[in-house]
Amino acid sequence: MNTDISEVIIRPEGSLQILSYQEAQQLCDVSDAGLNDLLKRCALAVLNTGASEDDEPTLLNKYKRFSIEVTVKGRGVQLVLKNAPRHAFVDNKLITGIKEHLFAVIRDLIYSQNEVLQNPDLNLESSHGITNSVFHIARNALLMKPNILPNIVVCWGGHSIPEDEYKYSKHLGYELGLRNLDICTGCGPGVMKGPMKGAILGHGKQRYKNGRYIGITEPGIIAAEAPNAFVNELCIMPDIEKRLEAFIRIGHGIIILPGGPGTMEELLYLLSVILHPENQELMLPVILTGDECSRQYFESVMNFIHSTIGPAATEKLEVIIGHARDVAFKMQQNMEEVRQDRKASSDAYYYNWRLKLELDHQQPFLPTHENMANLNLYGNQEPHKLASELRKAFSGIVAGNVKAEGIRQIKEHGPFELRGDPHIMEAMDTLLHSFVEQKRMKLDYSEYRPCYKIDR
Known part of the structure; x- marks a missing residue:
């Protein structure tokens, strides 16, 4: 046929x-x-x-x-x-x-x-120019909705997850929808789909007719995370860095559910931003959550962050296991604090201009073997800078797992090599092996081959 x-x-x-x-x-x-x-x-x-x-x-x-x-x-x-x-x-x-x-x-x-x-008028070699470019692309995609109070919750997590974690993400979306909160994800399946599906039911019960299910993606990863059927506002950014910036500029709160190296990349990117000295007073709530079966996952993640970046990072994160209603209620309360923060600073509700991003956060990182080997994975630097370097390491691992160019490089030259402080390398190796054991590295686990090796 x-x-x-x-x-x-x-x-x-x-x-x-x-x-x-x-x-x-x-x-x-x-x-x-x-x-x-x-x-x-x-x-x-x-x-x-x-x-x-x-x-x-x-x-x-x-x-x-x-x-x-x-x-x-x-x-x-x-x-x-x-x-x-x-x-x-x-x-x-x-x-x-x-x-x-x-x-x-x-x-x-x-x-x-x-x-x-x-466009010569947008200087993509400057931080402000890149922030403007993200704004222009998002505005052209009609993501900017003036005169609407903060209510966009960004949900990050894996595209290939167990059924119980998917059900929890739907329940969470339902609780968010009952509180008239809109959903923004990476637009794909798994944890990117579940909250949208649940929110549709919650919005329907509340007769909330203007529900937004925003999907933000980029060409390099769209094949692995094709837009799910519930996305009603899709935007394709030119690269992963602009995609990540779009999430935190447009969103008003972040919820992180279980995932693999891609989710760790997003979390480390977020930490590199909220740990920046100029962002300490900005209101951007972050909650890590999942069902009871994901407790070990979050313990591994928090242990990794604490042992590499330090307590300054873990203090920025709240973990709530198995209580979707509590997560949604807390996020709803946080929306009012975000509103007051934006109003006091005269910042737009629809785009967080005040967030300070370093140019290093915004320029595309090419995960070549040379660039991966040259990452500064050592602890003698400010926490937000170490978080940024760790984010790049996980970006390379994502590329080696799902992106065409990264897969080709691994086939031709072998696994990426990572180097750094022994305790950081050990923590990374432990975390990545836990992802493999929990089957969070690739959809077809029978064919999984690590795309990295750690130089001790």
């Missing part, structure tokens, strides 16, 4: 109806300077929503005949999809939610390329 749709023509809606010929050419350009390869990879991930593949090479190999072409006709733009996954269609018509996500891919790729990355 044929498993894909041979050809379908889609006509975008809204502003995408009037793409210029130049923009269409960029989206069809297969050269290194063009956007077609990036469009193809992101579009295929969106069309493959709900499937079990969690790495890009597998997805591209399965649908190697897939192609997408953008043409400009007299009456507007057409998308020509060939050999697309059949499960993205109902009666040969593209599912509406997937169609919206596909349009979001085109919108963000074109805008980021032409209005941000190639």
Whole structure:
């Protein structure tokens, strides 16, 4: 039986109806300077929503005949999809939610390329310029909603988790939804999906009709975390650093559920920001939570943070195990404190301009073997700087696990090497081995091969 749709023509809606010929050419350009390869990879991930593949090479190999072409006709733009996954269609018509996500891919790729990355007025070599670029991309994606009180809760966690942890994330989302709190995640499956699904039920019971289920992703990881069906506001940032900054600029509170190295990357990034001396007084509540079965996971995480960065970091985090209602109630109370903090400082409710980020937090980290080996994983530095270096180490591990370029590097040159203080290296090794034992490193555990080795 044929498993894909041979050809379908889609006509975008809204502003995408009037793409210029130049923009269409960029989206069809297969050269290194063009956007077609990036469009193809992101579009295929969106069309493959709900499937079990969690790495890009597998997805591209399965649908190697897939192609997408953008043409400009007299009456507007057409998308020509060939050999697309059949499960993205109902009666040969593209599912509406997937169609919206596909349009979001085109919108963000074109805008980021032409209005941000190639815009001489946005200095991407400066911290303020990068913060402005994140703002412009988010605003173009209509994520900015003025005159709404703080209520966006960012939920981070793994895309491949046990069923009990997924159920807890749904229950948590339900409790948040009952309190009219909106959800923002990395947009994928697992813990990124559960809170949204639960919040929809909670919002429905409260007759809260304007529920927001915001998904923020980036091209390098979209194949592993394709947008789930509940996302109604999708935004694709150009790289992981801008994605992470978007979370903390747009969100009003952070909830961290169980995950793997990707979740640790997010947590360490967050610590590198909230531990910065200029951010000590800012209100950005952080709660780590999960069901009773995740207690060991959080103990491992907190032990790692305490033994590497120190008590200054663990004091910024609150752990609540097995009480989703308490987490939601506390987050609701925190929203009022965030409102008062923003109002007192005249900062916008919809974008946290006051957060201080170092340029090192914002510039893309390329996890090459050389860069990974040169990370400063030593304790003789300020806590927020050590947290930033540890974040890069976990970023490399994520790349080696799920990103096409990282997987290729591991195949060609072997595992990344990490070096640092013995106690930090031991703590990292212990944590990563606990992730392997808890099956938090890859969806297909039978094929898992560590992409790192620690030089003692």
